[in-house]
Every structure is written in structure tokens, then in C-alpha cells.
Amino acid sequence: MDSSESQDESSHHNKDLLLFRRARLRDVDSIAKIYSSSIEYLDPESRDWIESIVKKKSRRLRIYVASIEDEVAGFIIVYKKRDKAYIDAFAVDPRFRGRGIGQELLNYVETVLASEGVEKVYLSVKNHNNKALGLYIKNGYRITNVVLILRSLSRDIETDILKVDNITIRLDNIKRYSFPRTKLLDTTMWSNFTWDVDEYIYRVSKEDAIALAVYKGRRLLGVARIFFEQNEVFVERLALSFYRPTESLKIVVYALKTRVVSQPTTAITIPVDSSKSALLRTLIQLGFKVIDSEYILQKELIKLRYGVDQGNVANVQHLHAVKNTEF
Ligand SMILES: CC(C)(COP(=O)(O)OP(=O)(O)OC[C@H]1O[C@@H](n2cnc3c(N)ncnc32)[C@H](O)[C@@H]1OP(=O)(O)O)[C@@H](O)C(=O)NCCC(=O)NCCS
Incomplete structure (x- = not known):
């Protein structure tokens, strides 16, 4: 067995059950619930707004979810404009926090964006949100503005x-x-x-x-x-x-x-x-x-030469491996 891959470093949860994909209409209630449980760190959005985004199926504004056994564990709302993207909201269900899901979801979304030619990702963090700030910095983001x-x-x-x-x-x-x-x-x-x-x-x-x-x-x-x-x-x-x-x-x-x-x-x-x-x-x-x-953070994505089949974890893990070898 090849033990050189480092994909199993964190095994707080069974990764086979963790999937990433674009949000569907039936996810809207769970997303809205997680959103409201994280409201201290996010700008308020209604269930109706979230539903409208999902219905619109826009290339410019998307919601991605992490799901565990078909249950939504977290979501990211992201705007894309040409070769740049802006993460507008990001949260993990309080029951599932601290197990690495947020980080994996973030990496998944970055990989999808990179495969579409996005070179820079921006986001903002409220000044008291030290956990999120730490997570972003660990993942290569830097503070560029306030x-x-x-x-x-x-x-x-x-x-x-x-x-x-x-x-x-x-x-x-x-x-x-x-x-x-x-x-x-x-x-x-x-x-x-x-x-x-x-x-x-x-x-x-x-x-x-x-x-x-x-x-x-x-x-x-x-x-x-x-x-x-x-x-x-x-x-x-x-x-x-x-x-x-x-x-x-x-x-x-x-x-x-x-x-x-x-x-x-x-x-x-x-x-x-x-x-x-x-x-x-x-x-x-x-x-x-x-x-x-609020802090504004920014990350330069590594250019990816391969397409990514959205929702297919195997492909994404392959791309992570590609990404790592380019360092
Ligand atoms: C931010 C959030 C999405 C992270 O999701 P999560 O699944 O709990 O995060 P993870 O388990 O993947 O990773 C958290 C990492 O942050 C690190 N971290 C936590 N507090 C930290 C701090 N004060 N300083 C530095 N790093 C910190 C942890 O150490 C962990 O890394 P590790 O696994 O290497 O130990 C989640 O906490 C959440 O939903 N918060 C409320 C909403 C929110 O704040 N959203 C962000 C808006 S900008």
C-alpha cells in the first residue's frame, strides 16, 4: 500500500461519507438553519434569498454544500466574476464544527474555482471572528485590507x-x-x-x-x-x-x-x-x-490545467494531489 499520500491526516470523521456538491432545492432549509445558527459571524440573509440563489442556477453566484450521509453539514456562498471570486458566506453546522469539514469544503470550492480559471479568491471576516481568521490564514489567505x-x-x-x-x-x-x-x-x-x-x-x-x-x-x-x-x-x-x-x-x-x-x-x-x-x-x-x-483576505489560487466534474470527490482529491505537487 502506498503510504506517501497524506489525504488521511485528519480522521475525525469518515471521509467516505463526506461529499461536496452544489446546493439543491431540498438543501435550502438546512442551509438557512445553519446560516441562522452562525448569524453572529455573517451578514443576515433570509431563507427566501438562499432559495432564490439555488433556483437561479447562476454561474456567477453559487452555493456549495458539504454533506454527510445526505445531511447538509456546511455551505459556502460564492460570487464569481471572470478570474476572481468572493466568498460571501461560509458556515458549518455547530454540531459538526472542529472536525476539519470547514477546511475541506473551502479547499473543494477553491479547487472548483481554480479549474474554471479563477486566480484570486477574496473574503471578509468580522474582526471578532478569530477562529475563521485562523482557518483562512492557515489555508494561505492573507489580510489585504480592512x-x-x-x-x-x-x-x-x-x-x-x-x-x-x-x-x-x-x-x-x-x-x-x-x-x-x-x-x-x-x-x-x-x-x-x-x-x-x-x-x-x-x-x-x-x-x-x-x-x-x-x-x-x-x-x-x-x-x-x-x-x-x-x-x-x-x-x-x-x-x-x-x-x-x-x-x-x-x-x-x-x-x-x-x-x-x-x-x-x-x-x-x-x-x-x-x-x-x-x-x-x-x-x-x-x-x-x-x-x-472587518478584515479583507485574499488568496492566489494555483492555476489548474484540468477540469473538475462538480460533485465528484475522487476528481477533486486527484486535483488536490496535483496542486500539492506544484508547490
Ligand atoms: C469557521 C467555520 C466555517 C469553520 O468550520 P469548522 O469545520 O469548524 O473548521 P475546521 O474544523 O475545518 O477548522 C478549524 C481550524 O481553525 C483553527 N482555529 C480555531 N480557532 C483558531 C484560532 N483562534 N486561531 C487560529 N486557528 C484557529 C483550528 O485549529 C482548526 O484547524 P486544525 O484542524 O488544524 O486544528 C465554523 O467554525 C463556523 O461555521 N463558524 C461560524 C460561521 C463563521 O464564522 N463563518 C466564517 C465567516 S467569515
Whole structure:
């Protein structure tokens, strides 16, 4: 027997029973359940949103699961855009944690992505999630950026300084309105991956969001996608004109305050990459406070020359072996 292979290092569980594949409709309840048991570490998504992703069968947005004896043990939601991918959510059922399943699922998804030509994988981790951070670093990810979460009550946002004329504000339900395809500067790296695919998911799901577009004359200053939760407004996407982005930001925030939010005590939350310092400075000048942060991690995938038959573990293990020999 050949003992040189190191695939059996961790034998906390019977690997023959562990399978990886794309999620199916009948997995949705289990995924939603695991999602809600991990909510402290993830951004909230509803069962309906998860179901809509699975139904859509998009190449750009997928859910993969690890299953043990046909029971979902964990999942990964991943966005793909050309040669890059973004892991949006990742969790293992609390009953199955600490047995290596998370790591194997992550490796499986990376292998599938690499076989499709993806060269870089990105993800974000909330600052208190040391276990996930440790797992990613062990698997070759490195921290490349930090996202700051900024928040202000509507009434505390300073908008008097603005001279706004010739401004047109367009507000609509995201189901009826698509953002213009103009190239814009997104305040977060991740919304580059998510904004256009999410538009399709919104159309098939029951979830609602508001789309905002602000023009000065005929020039697009910026766009925002917002969802409400109780007395809070979350800006999922904020993207600004490359021409004078900080001026545009002030006017888009003014539009949010005056046209989207009706209560002065409603809080507005906006995530911004820490590298976009001029935008951060502007928001803080307008009255926003830093309330939290997340790490952005990145990993370069090894180029794979072989295709992978999704769901076939034997093939994937073969690819792992190939990957190892390339080091
Ligand atoms: C993160 C999560 C998916 C990992 O899944 P899992 O199956 O429990 O993870 P694994 O058993 O494969 O591996 C965990 C590894 O992290 C390591 N780890 C745990 N805490 C750590 C720490 N503080 N520092 C460094 N490494 C740590 C463990 O040592 C383990 O590696 P080992 O097997 O070599 O000992 C799971 O804990 C989970 O669902 N958490 C809640 C949701 C979440 O945080 N998702 C990530 C969002 S970014």
C-alpha cells in the first residue's frame, strides 16, 4: 500500500461519507438553519434569498454544500466574476464544527474555482471572528485590507454645507430598476462582485431593496442600494463617479438623508474600504462614526490545467494531489 499520500491526516470523521456538491432545492432549509445558527459571524440573509440563489442556477453566484450521509453539514456562498471570486458566506453546522469539514469544503470550492480559471479568491471576516481568521490564514489567505463600518443617525448628518442645485434623484424598487452600467467607484471591494448579480436575485426573491441614483444635470454622481431593517437603513452598495468622488458622496448622502430616510432617529450604516481614505474622511466630516470593522483576505489560487466534474470527490482529491505537487 502506498503510504506517501497524506489525504488521511485528519480522521475525525469518515471521509467516505463526506461529499461536496452544489446546493439543491431540498438543501435550502438546512442551509438557512445553519446560516441562522452562525448569524453572529455573517451578514443576515433570509431563507427566501438562499432559495432564490439555488433556483437561479447562476454561474456567477453559487452555493456549495458539504454533506454527510445526505445531511447538509456546511455551505459556502460564492460570487464569481471572470478570474476572481468572493466568498460571501461560509458556515458549518455547530454540531459538526472542529472536525476539519470547514477546511475541506473551502479547499473543494477553491479547487472548483481554480479549474474554471479563477486566480484570486477574496473574503471578509468580522474582526471578532478569530477562529475563521485562523482557518483562512492557515489555508494561505492573507489580510489585504480592512473595511470600516460607519454609522450615523439621520439627524446627525451634516448637510447644511452643501450647495445642491440641478440635482435629480431617482428612487425605485430594485425589482423595477437596474443601476446604469456606468463604471463607478464602489466604496467596498465586495460590492464589485455582488451588485449586478444581486439585481437578478432580487427580481426572483421576495426580498426588497431601494435603488437610488443621483444625477447632476445628465451626469451620474452615484448610486446606492439600501435595505431597511426596523429603524435602520443599510447601504449594501454605494458607488460614486470617478470624477470628484468626495463631492458626489456628499450629495448621495444628502439624497439618502432627505429622500430615503423619513425619521431623524433612523440610523444609516455604510461600509467603506479603509484604503479609500478620502471617502472615509468625508463621511466622518459629515458626522458618521466608525462602529465596527472587518478584515479583507485574499488568496492566489494555483492555476489548474484540468477540469473538475462538480460533485465528484475522487476528481477533486486527484486535483488536490496535483496542486500539492506544484508547490
Ligand atoms: C469557521 C467555520 C466555517 C469553520 O468550520 P469548522 O469545520 O469548524 O473548521 P475546521 O474544523 O475545518 O477548522 C478549524 C481550524 O481553525 C483553527 N482555529 C480555531 N480557532 C483558531 C484560532 N483562534 N486561531 C487560529 N486557528 C484557529 C483550528 O485549529 C482548526 O484547524 P486544525 O484542524 O488544524 O486544528 C465554523 O467554525 C463556523 O461555521 N463558524 C461560524 C460561521 C463563521 O464564522 N463563518 C466564517 C465567516 S467569515
